[in-house]
Amino acid sequence: MTELRKVPGNAALDQQGAAPALMLDVRHLPSFGFGHRSLMWWGTVCLMLIEGTVFAIAAMAYFYLRSLTAHWPLDAAPPALLWGSVNTAVLLLSMWPNQLAKRAADCEQRGRARLWLAVCLLFAVVFLVIRGFEFAALNVSWYANAYGSVVWLLLGLHTTHLITDAVDTAVLAVLLFTGPFEGKRFVDVSENALYWYFVVLSWLPIYAVIYLAPRL
Amino acid sequence: MSERHSTSARPIEHLVDGPAAGQQITEALARTWSDPPGWLGRLSAINHKTVARRFVITTFVFFLLAGLLALAMRLQLARPGNRLVGPELYNQLFTIHGTTMMFLFAVPVMQAVAGWLVPLMIGARSVAFPRMNAYAYWVFLFGGATLYVAFLLGAGPDAGWFSYVPLAGPDYSTGKGVDIWAQMITFTELSGLLEAVVLITTIFKMRAPGMSLNRMPLFVWATLITQFMVLFAMPAVMLSSTALILDRLVGTHFYNAARGGDVLLWQHLFWFFGHPEVYLIFIPPLGFLSSIIPTFARRPIFGYPAMVLALITTAFLAFGLWVHHMFATSIPALGKSFFTAASLMIAIPSGVQIFCWIATLWTGRINLKTPLWFALGFFFILVLGGMTGVMLGSVSLDLQVHDTYFVVAHLHYVLLGGAVFPLFGAFYYWFPKATGRMLNETLGRLQFWLFFIGFNVTFFPMHILGLHGMPRRVWTYPHAMGWDGLNMTATIGAITIAVSVLIFIVNVLRSYRHGAIAGADPWGAGTLEWSTASPPPPHNFDALPVVHGRDPLWEPGAQPTHVSGLAAESREVLSTTALDALPDLRLLFPSPSIWPFISAVATTVLFIGSIFSPWAVVWGSVPVIVAMIGWFWPNRGQNRRALQLEQRP
Amino acid sequence: MQASHIFTLWTLTLTVCSLVFAAVLIALLVAMARAPRVSRDANPDLGPLERPEKRVRRVVGAASIASVVLLFGLLVADIATDRALSRLPVADAVHLEMTGHQWWWEARYADDTRGGGFAVANELHIPVGRPVVISLKADDVIHTFWVPNLHGKKDMIPGRESTIEFRADRAGTYRGQCAEFCGLEHALMAFTVVAEPPAQYDAWLARQRAPAPQPANALQAQGERLFTTGNCAGCHTVRGTSAHGVLGPDLTHVMSRPMLGAGTFENTPANLASWIRAPGSMKPGTTMPASQLSAQDLDALVAWMRTLQ
Ligand code: HEA
Ligand code: HEA
Ligand code: CUA
Numbered sequence A: 001m002t003e004l005r006k007v008p009g010n011a012a013l014d015q016q017g018a019a020p021a022l023m024l025d026v027r028h029l030p031s032f033g034f035g036h037r038s039l040m041w042w043g044t045v046c047l048m049l050i051e052g053t054v055f056a057i058a059a060m061a062y063f064y065l066r067s068l069t070a071h072w073p074l075d076a077a078p079p080a081l082l083w084g085s086v087n088t089a090v091l092l093l094s095m096w097p098n099q100l101a102k103r104a105a106d107c108e109q110r111g112r113a114r115l116w117l118a119v120c121l122l123f124a125v126v127f128l129v130i131r132g133f134e135f136a137a138l139n140v141s142w143y144a145n146a147y148g149s150v151v152w153l154l155l156g157l158h159t160t161h162l163i164t165d166a167v168d169t170a171v172l173a174v175l176l177f178t179g180p181f182e183g184k185r186f187v188d189v190s191e192n193a194l195y196w197y198f199v200v201l202s203w204l205p206i207y208a209v210i211y212l213a214p215r216l
Numbered sequence B: 001m002s003e004r005h006s007t008s009a010r011p012i013e014h015l016v017d018g019p020a021a022g023q024q025i026t027e028a029l030a031r032t033w034s035d036p037p038g039w040l041g042r043l044s045a046i047n048h049k050t051v052a053r054r055f056v057i058t059t060f061v062f063f064l065l066a067g068l069l070a071l072a073m074r075l076q077l078a079r080p081g082n083r084l085v086g087p088e089l090y091n092q093l094f095t096i097h098g099t100t101m102m103f104l105f106a107v108p109v110m111q112a113v114a115g116w117l118v119p120l121m122i123g124a125r126s127v128a129f130p131r132m133n134a135y136a137y138w139v140f141l142f143g144g145a146t147l148y149v150a151f152l153l154g155a156g157p158d159a160g161w162f163s164y165v166p167l168a169g170p171d172y173s174t175g176k177g178v179d180i181w182a183q184m185i186t187f188t189e190l191s192g193l194l195e196a197v198v199l200i201t202t203i204f205k206m207r208a209p210g211m212s213l214n215r216m217p218l219f220v221w222a223t224l225i226t227q228f229m230v231l232f233a234m235p236a237v238m239l240s241s242t243a244l245i246l247d248r249l250v251g252t253h254f255y256n257a258a259r260g261g262d263v264l265l266w267q268h269l270f271w272f273f274g275h276p277e278v279y280l281i282f283i284p285p286l287g288f289l290s291s292i293i294p295t296f297a298r299r300p301i302f303g304y305p306a307m308v309l310a311l312i313t314t315a316f317l318a319f320g321l322w323v324h325h326m327f328a329t330s331i332p333a334l335g336k337s338f339f340t341a342a343s344l345m346i347a348i349p350s351g352v353q354i355f356c357w358i359a360t361l362w363t364g365r366i367n368l369k370t371p372l373w374f375a376l377g378f379f380f381i382l383v384l385g386g387m388t389g390v391m392l393g394s395v396s397l398d399l400q401v402h403d404t405y406f407v408v409a410h411l412h413y414v415l416l417g418g419a420v421f422p423l424f425g426a427f428y429y430w431f432p433k434a435t436g437r438m439l440n441e442t443l444g445r446l447q448f449w450l451f452f453i454g455f456n457v458t459f460f461p462m463h464i465l466g467l468h469g470m471p472r473r474v475w476t477y478p479h480a481m482g483w484d485g486l487n488m489t490a491t492i493g494a495i496t497i498a499v500s501v502l503i504f505i506v507n508v509l510r511s512y513r514h515g516a517i518a519g520a521d522p523w524g525a526g527t528l529e530w531s532t533a534s535p536p537p538p539h540n541f542d543a544l545p546v547v548h549g550r551d552p553l554w555e556p557g558a559q560p561t562h563v564s565g566l567a568a569e570s571r572e573v574l575s576t577t578a579l580d581a582l583p584d585l586r587l588l589f590p591s592p593s594i595w596p597f598i599s600a601v602a603t604t605v606l607f608i609g610s611i612f613s614p615w616a617v618v619w620g621s622v623p624v625i626v627a628m629i630g631w632f633w634p635n636r637g638q639n640r641r642a643l644q645l646e647q648r649p
Numbered sequence C: 001m002q003a004s005h006i007f008t009l010w011t012l013t014l015t016v017c018s019l020v021f022a023a024v025l026i027a028l029l030v031a032m033a034r035a036p037r038v039s040r041d042a043n044p045d046l047g048p049l050e051r052p053e054k055r056v057r058r059v060v061g062a063a064s065i066a067s068v069v070l071l072f073g074l075l076v077a078d079i080a081t082d083r084a085l086s087r088l089p090v091a092d093a094v095h096l097e098m099t100g101h102q103w104w105w106e107a108r109y110a111d112d113t114r115g116g117g118f119a120v121a122n123e124l125h126i127p128v129g130r131p132v133v134i135s136l137k138a139d140d141v142i143h144t145f146w147v148p149n150l151h152g153k154k155d156m157i158p159g160r161e162s163t164i165e166f167r168a169d170r171a172g173t174y175r176g177q178c179a180e181f182c183g184l185e186h187a188l189m190a191f192t193v194v195a196e197p198p199a200q201y202d203a204w205l206a207r208q209r210a211p212a213p214q215p216a217n218a219l220q221a222q223g224e225r226l227f228t229t230g231n232c233a234g235c236h237t238v239r240g241t242s243a244h245g246v247l248g249p250d251l252t253h254v255m256s257r258p259m260l261g262a263g264t265f266e267n268t269p270a271n272l273a274s275w276i277r278a279p280g281s282m283k284p285g286t287t288m289p290a291s292q293l294s295a296q297d298l299d300a301l302v303a304w305m306r307t308l309q
């Protein structure tokens, strides 16, 4: 327990007059911390593991269905590339304000965090609108055949994440503007940024499955 | 007498806890961590013990309900050509029996018990994310209730607990039964996944100082490993049941072979979850046994590192076995051999643990009480069930007995032997901690023997029935097959089990009021939960313990013994580092709130609504979002408190 | 022949498993018998924390290694059996096709040099000693083809092809049964396989190929008319008449079968009549509807159907 002993015990604390036991005083500990020190980080990582698994299984279902047939995408045309690619670019670009928001939060700069969160939100609106065009450009409906079903499922799952992350960001941004504010909100902003990374980076394989796989 | 201190680190004045803090502070702690009074207070409760107690009781009620359905099945099957219930009802009976036992009893009860026990075992005042914990419970309750309401309204699902398509698809299961089934899955998986997040975070971040990973009680290890399995297994069934409900409600074609879908896709997805699921049920009870056996053998467990490794190996292998449920489908032979090998391999870690327990008993000195009796019952029943598992793992033997009563026998041997017997043992073991009173020992032994004998009388004959060709899921059978006697025997056994369960209920109700007073540590055990009062106060520990070994109560003496300095008038908790459990942060936890309950109601409206109209997913999400924002939004009072306690890193 | 390989493997596995089971239990009983009894107040024995328990560790290690060896042995035996099972020579095999319906079986015998193909329901005939290759289909949901005394199971899956190969080495009647839960009447979905010497088998083939006989009297003629003009013909085929329905079993030689309703009840004229009147009461849930025939009409219908030998 050498590590623990280093923490100064405060024997004088005992006011009852009982024999003072050597104690581990934790009063000086900080009340929030970033990264894996925070509980939010663990919650977010678990969430990312769950959702990553969902995406992976959905993609596996896609290739499984594809392996059962000679011609893919069944009797539909592959989705048009334009909107999906534009959206990929927008999503990748949004990592920039996202990173700035994260850095501001990590340095506990409320003003900057506020600003960059607002920019992130702007991006969220843009890629949600583009997502609408993407659905229209899939060239197949979900009820046409199994290919249509699974593509809609993939795109729908990712869109759900876009929406939740957008709502999340909006709530945080408002909170940063209006308060009540406390230091651990910076941790929330930081974890929100982490989740944003996940939503963007998980899009890349999904993009490949939806847009590139039917062309291979 | 003043307990107030001001230190330079914290300019504000407030009560702080500590080992010899005195009554005023203990009372403040108890007040702080109690649930609010009144009806609204009950719906707002977030104390982990309150939530977990409700959770355990709810799952137990589901066990009783599913058991009653099983009795109805057994009465129907007692005689050939019986017309007590017809095929419509019978098919609902076994579907709901299996579904309830698996999704509403066996998996969640393990999480529920962990939600109660883990904080006490690791020396914490709460689980992480206490509001999410409450939300997970409400979602579970509403999901389970939906299934039974539907059953009573005559819309029970009837496609079996694994709902194979196309039988469960839109063309062959008209009516709402299967929709209800699929949404019930969504409810329980949502709840299960959230519980997993709660438990993983709790275990990694909230252990008492000094409880490094290699000093964690084996039950905590078992829980941790199980929750990781949950993260990777449950998404598969959530996805597959979503696809099923989409096929049924909005005309997708995931499982429709005529439009490029595939029937076996369902089976792969379901069993990719379903096989790990049985280990979600099996691994936590291994942790119960690793708590019970050392206590009653009066020595530390033999082979702690081997036990941990065995648990991890089991969890890994569990993801490579799913095809052994599909040997009769047209899957390439080479693949099947792989899954045979994996199925046999998983016997090794189970064996290692069994050998370690026997070694513990062998070298121990024994205090033979009811919890240990149930552990001994485990050895007989689970090993027998494991052996039939090994037989089923072989492709050519499985093709003979697949979908017969041999499988029904196997699954009950492993499920009851591997989960229900240890669970009852755990109940006898921790009941004194939870209520402050002992369960009656005589009634306990009576229950054990009735259960043990009744169990074998019920399920052993099913092996023979299976070998004689009786298929499972048949509502009746002709006299000419010669299955009468064994079926009657099984029915008599089932009634014996019911009697033993009744005795258990009587024992619990009686002891709850009149049982002998337990005291903090009635069994002379070694883990932290026994160091606090029985029942534990709302805040669990007056002062958080500091840990210096694997069995802290057995190896006392090292310093420091306790933590001091957490606020007594706010829900302040200590967070430690993930591996070594060094003190790290002092976190302020949220206070009770009605929002988790409201959010769960909104979620329920969304899920149930979507069965009747796909648009419910759109309009139903509005109240969910509103409720979630309400939940997240800080209130001024709490914010003020947080600012007072705040200290930047 | 398939069954005997399986039986050998079964005996081996059962023996190994029983011995391991017995060994574990004996170890447990000995442990419980030799360990002294104490009360809860007995101080826990913390010795093991200081001195490693070498002897116990060796024994546990040995038991684990023994388990590995035994399991490996079982794996080898499994794979060997699998191989042996799949080596059935099928050069001169009889090929046929079987389809599962909710809740009855349809078997199709292909055209061959001696005549055209035909369908029968709920009863297969196969020659003894010759391999049989059955391709399995499902019309609605998943069913499983299973004749316990001949071979293991094989699922019949909509949208997928599968085949099962086996050989009956002894003449006799074997009961088969649907093994996958397929809805309401999964319980009452049985069939029979009659394995018979080649000569008898050929005779059976010839009989089944023949169309239904002409009605021999007015009553039978009225029965046939009722059948072909009523709704029966919408679902059933009787070759030699104008009935070509495909939703239900082929009834051309229905009276040659000992059981009706997929093994649910014996094929007697009384049962046949009550089946036609109210199928749902003999087999709840069956997809065949009740008929509205008068008593006389029913007599005529049954009289004619009795000629469908
Ligand atoms: C808690 C639940 C649980 C557990 C622990 C297990 C454990 C095992 N199960 Fe079981 N199983 C189920 C629950 C469980 N099962 C359920 C619910 C079903 C049916 C689902 C349905 O269709 O409805 C099922 C079905 C099932 C099947 C499919 C049957 C079919 O449908 O045809 C198979 C096939 O391989 C199988 C195999 C195994 C194996 C190899 C193990 C192994 O893990 C067992 C390992 C343990 C031991 C072997 C004992 C101890 C070991 C030793 C003492 C070492 C030495 C041993 C030897 C040398 C042999 N199980
Ligand atoms: C943990 C899981 C679990 C448990 C504990 C049980 C427990 C029991 N099971 Fe279950 N069973 C399954 C999981 C489980 N089962 C599964 C997964 C299936 C497959 C389903 C499928 O095919 O889809 C199955 C299938 C199954 C079948 C096969 C059905 C078929 O294929 O047609 C049968 C038949 O006998 C059966 C019987 C029993 C019996 C008699 C018990 C007994 O042990 C029950 C004992 C409990 C009681 C008897 C309750 C006592 C209640 C009281 C005393 C009332 C008190 C009331 C108040 C105070 C209000 N079960
Ligand atoms: Cu067909 Cu069961």
Ligand SMILES: [Cu+2]
Binding pocket: B274, B275, B278, B321, B322, B324, B325
């Ligand atoms: Cu399995």
